[in-house]
Amino acid sequence: MVFDIVYRIWYGFINPPASTKKDDAIRFGLLGASNIAPVALIAPATSNSEVIIAAVAARDRDRAEKYAKKHNIPIVHSTYEDLLDDPSIDAIYIALPDSTHYEWALRSLAAKKHVLLEKPSCSNATEARALFTHPLATKPGAPVLLEAFHYRFHPAWQTFLDLIHKAPQAGKIKSVSAEQYFPKYAFGATDIRWQYELSGGCMMDFGTYPMNLLRQVLKEEPTEETLSAEGRRVSFPGLPFKEQVDEAMRATYVTSSGAVGKMNADLRFAGGWPVLPGFLSSNLPSIAWPKCEVECDEKEVEVDAGEEGGGRSCFVRRKVVIWNHLMPSIYHRIDVEDTYSVRRGNEVLRTWKDARNLNAYTWSAGDKRAGTSGVGKEWWSTYFYQLEEFVNRVKGRSGTGVWVDGEDSIKQMEAIDLVYKKAGMKARPTSEFQL
Ligand SMILES: NC(=O)C1=CN([C@@H]2O[C@H](COP(=O)(O)OP(=O)(O)OC[C@H]3O[C@@H](n4cnc5c(N)ncnc54)[C@H](OP(=O)(O)O)[C@@H]3O)[C@@H](O)[C@H]2O)C=CC1
Numbered sequence: 349m350v351f352d353i354v355y356r357i358w359y360g361f362i363n364p365p366a367s368t369k370k371d372d373a374i375r376f377g378l379l380g381a382s383n384i385a386p387v388a389l390i391a392p393a394t395s396n397s398e399v400i401i402a403a404v405a406a407r408d409r410d411r412a413e414k415y416a417k418k419h420n421i422p423i424v425h426s427t428y429e430d431l432l433d434d435p436s437i438d439a440i441y442i443a444l445p446d447s448t449h450y451e452w453a454l455r456s457l458a459a460k461k462h463v464l465l466e467k468p469s470c471s472n473a474t475e476a477r478a479l480f481t482h483p484l485a486t487k488p489g490a491p492v493l494l495e496a497f498h499y500r501f502h503p504a505w506q507t508f509l510d511l512i513h514k515a516p517q518a519g520k521i522k523s524v525s526a527e528q529y530f531p532k533y534a535f536g537a538t539d540i541r542w543q544y545e546l547s548g549g550c551m552m553d554f555g556t557y558p559m560n561l562l563r564q565v566l567k568e569e570p571t572e573e574t575l576s577a578e579g580r581r582v583s584f585p586g587l588p589f590k591e592q593v594d595e596a597m598r599a600t601y602v603t604s605s606g607a608v609g610k611m612n613a614d615l616r617f618a619g620g621w622p623v624l625p626g627f628l629s630s631n632l633p634s635i636a637w638p639k640c641e642v643e644c645d646e647k648e649v650e651v652d653a654g655e656e657g658g659g660r661s662c663f664v665r666r667k668v669v670i671w672n673h674l675m676p677s678i679y680h681r682i683d684v685e686d687t688y689s690v691r692r693g694n695e696v697l698r699t700w701k702d703a704r705n706l707n708a709y710t711w712s713a714g715d716k717r718a719g720t721s722g723v724g725k726e727w728w729s730t731y732f733y734q735l736e737e738f739v740n741r742v743k744g745r746s747g748t749g750v751w752v753d754g755e756d757s758i759k760q761m762e763a764i765d766l767v768y769k770k771a772g773m774k775a776r777p778t779s780e781f782q783l
Pocket residue numbers: 379380381382383384385388405406407408411442443444445446466467468496498540546553
């Protein structure tokens with residue numbers, strides 16, 4: 349198992365095999381010399397014969413040049429505008445502070461470029477509505493615009509959804525809990541994640557994932573009446589607008605049918621060190637797996653009459669947990685537990701559990717989502733699958749069918765705004781940019 353993990357990390361994150369590029373490969377330009385691009389786009393592009401990372405622009409030309417050299421990017425532009433004006437570029441990757449996503453996405457669309465836009469798509473729902481309903485994004489033949497919710501494109505997450513939405517053992521969803529943790533001190537006080545004016549905060553940066561998980565599992569949006577939330581403010585001394593910046597967020601909502609969704613995101617996760625004194629433990633960083641757990645209501649299923657004969661019914665109650673939906677290519681596990689009970693009236697004749705675990709590093713052979721591109725590779729990170737799908741859209745191919753449409757991205761930002769409101773914090777400021 350350790351060998352498999354190392355193998356997948358090596359190819360998926362460190363040294364992806366290079367591909368020979370096709371003549372009509374999509375030429376990407378990067379806005380900003382960001383930390384995330386090497387993992388989220390440059391590595392997957394290396395192995396994708398239909399993608400070339402052709403250009404980068406940064407606010408500081410020296411920085412851009414160093415970055416270009418390190419990552420073998422042939423063109424350097426001195427400004428973001430210059431990159432958008434470059435006719436050799438087909439698509440733009442926007443990995444900038446969240447406060448700037450709206451403006452640069454609109455500008456990119458106006459320059460007729462496809463856009464891979466980092467999550468969260470915008471600063472708030474007002475911006476998201478303006479962006480995703482803008483004629484530049486919706487008119488026939490408009491460029492492709494995708495909020496980069498990478499985890500959704502991996503077969504592991506889609507398999508998990510199938511197990512709770514499509515499997516015959518899956519009753520109505522009763523509860524779902526989604527959690528993600530990042531160790532304390534990973535991001536210092538000056539990081540974009542903690543700046544309110546750059547639309548930072550845990551809910552924006554990290555909490556957006558577990559909220560997205562809940563929305564997909566429950567297939568219903570939170571509302572003023574159904575959602576409650578509680579944030580933990582950042583503790584960096586001297587940080588402006590500290591009261592508005594969350595380092596962790598919990599939220600719960602209940603659907604019209606009574607299903608309960610709970611999320612917990614902590615971007616400065618610490619504590620839980622049992623032998624240490626409390627103050628020490630609470631300052632020591634901790635790690636925990638990202639996790640999503642779903643319980644279904646009991647459901648009646650058909651079984652053979654068996655020894656008990658007729659007049660009895662069989663019920664199943666399903667529970668499914670996915671461990672590490674966020675970086676599943678490194679390692680993930682999906683636990684499925686079905687509890688059966690055969691009853692005649694109120695009399696329980698027999699109960700048993702059927703527990704198993706599975707994984708899905710690739711699409712299974714025969715799964716129509718494997719499409720024309722094949723089943724994928726064990727070591728493909730979520731970002732490889734996402735890029736594959738982005739390319740399919742640009743090329744007008746049907747692909748896996750997994751996508752994040754504009755309406756979904758708008759609803760996601762509405763949910764984030766609502767969480768802030770309910771936690772007694774402000775939604776992030778709206779950009780004044782107009783087009
Ligand atoms: N999909 C995923 O797994 C991940 C997504 N992200 C998302 O990607 C985006 C970027 O994150 P990350 O790469 O960690 O960020 P970085 O800290 O690397 O910043 C990205 C770029 O933003 C610009 N920038 C930085 N600070 C400022 C500032 N104060 N004012 C204006 N611009 C600034 C810089 O551009 P320049 O180079 O031009 O100076 C920088 O290169 C975020 O939206 C984040 O949510 C982040 C991590 C993981």
